[in-house]
Amino acid sequence: METSxxxxxxxxxxxxxxxxxxxxAGCAENYPQTTLLPRGDFGRMVDSxxxxxxxxxxxxxxxxxGALLFAIFKFRGRPDDPEPRQVHGHTxxxxxxxxxxxxxxxxxxxxxxxxxxxxxxxxxxDVITVEVIGHQWWWEFRYPDLGIVTANEFRVPVDRTINxxxxxxxxxxxxxxxxxxxxxxxxxxxxxxxxFKAEVTGSFNGQCAEFCGVQHARMSFVLHVDSAAAFExxxxxxxxxxxxxxxxxxxxxTTGPRDAAxxxxxxxxxxxxxxGGCLGCHAMVGTPLAGTTSLKGPNLSHVGSRTTIVAGxxxxxxxxxxxxxxxxxxVKPGVLMILPRKLTSxxxxxxxxxxxxxx
Ligand code: CUA
Numbered sequence: 001m002e003t004s005x006x007x008x009x010x011x012x013x014x015x016x017x018x019x020x021x022x023x024x025a026g027c028a029e030n031y032p033q034t035t036l037l038p039r040g041d042f043g044r045m046v047d048s049x050x051x052x053x054x055x056x057x058x059x060x061x062x063x064x065x066g067a068l069l070f071a072i073f074k075f076r077g078r079p080d081d082p083e084p085r086q087v088h089g090h091t092x093x094x095x096x097x098x099x100x101x102x103x104x105x106x107x108x109x110x111x112x113x114x115x116x117x118x119x120x121x122x123x124x125x126d127v128i129t130v131e132v133i134g135h136q137w138w139w140e141f142r143y144p145d146l147g148i149v150t151a152n153e154f155r156v157p158v159d160r161t162i163n164x165x166x167x168x169x170x171x172x173x174x175x176x177x178x179x180x181x182x183x184x185x186x187x188x189x190x191x192x193x194x195x196f197k198a199e200v201t202g203s204f205n206g207q208c209a210e211f212c213g214v215q216h217a218r219m220s221f222v223l224h225v226d227s228a229a230a231f232e233x234x235x236x237x238x239x240x241x242x243x244x245x246x247x248x249x250x251x252x253x254t255t256g257p258r259d260a261a262x263x264x265x266x267x268x269x270x271x272x273x274x275x276g277g278c279l280g281c282h283a284m285v286g287t288p289l290a291g292t293t294s295l296k297g298p299n300l301s302h303v304g305s306r307t308t309i310v311a312g313x314x315x316x317x318x319x320x321x322x323x324x325x326x327x328x329x330x331v332k333p334g335v336l337m338i339l340p341r342k343l344t345s346x347x348x349x350x351x352x353x354x355x356x357x358x359x
Pocket of ligand 1: 135173210211213215216
């Protein structure tokens, strides 16, 4: 009579199905943080290096495992076998197993060194420079030539090389947009280069890739790749009110139809923002400290037009913003944003209206 299969037997039976599932999951086109679907020239170079290495590793695997299996079956011991012929010091074999690995290492080393040299410095030519500054636990993006400062989301035009000049305001972080460029550490007191040229438009996830404290995992950001026209429009909008553009002249966004009730709510929000001490950490269009210095908290100019808040953690909706303002530490434990006191729901409503009005 047949007994029921043991757990390891059962695992063996479903193993092929599991493998297939993993394979399908790995092929999903919209897997958000894959390095296997590069969308830029830098990512493509790293990906091609990876594929080259895997190709040679596969050859090594097949040759070594094949030789091993062949030897196991061909030369397996039988009772009363005499001692096999000894091949120690066989010159032919020694030469073969020195030359083959040396050849494989050269085939991997040449493209590796070429890629290291090509990716370790700034790109030249017609480039857009973006300064990247890592903070616990958010990202600052500055466009020195365009007079723009933003946080946790940045935009670039498609088919244009972007030079990133990266540093940190506190400790070591690592900048990583898996589909565009390799990880690169950002270090305090030092600038590291990285560049890429996006080949398609869309929004792509980025992530801090170096443990940097309790909220390291939630130090993410979004890279938006726009068409040239959409990027120009974004730049024009971001420059409204920027003291880096019009020497400190304060301009408040008043795009779109206005209604009196919304207007007074936003004005109350602006008053609360100024009186409540938010300005101590957050630069904001239309306030005295509109973004000339790198402050402790994210620059909030035009925050209403971002797709996410809290370093890529929450969708930018009125409800999420209200939830965040009511108790930041419960949303992101350990966050360095300290409210001077608990805000009332009325204050939160005005702040939400004010922040959302800056689009
Ligand atoms: Cu910053 Cu991890």
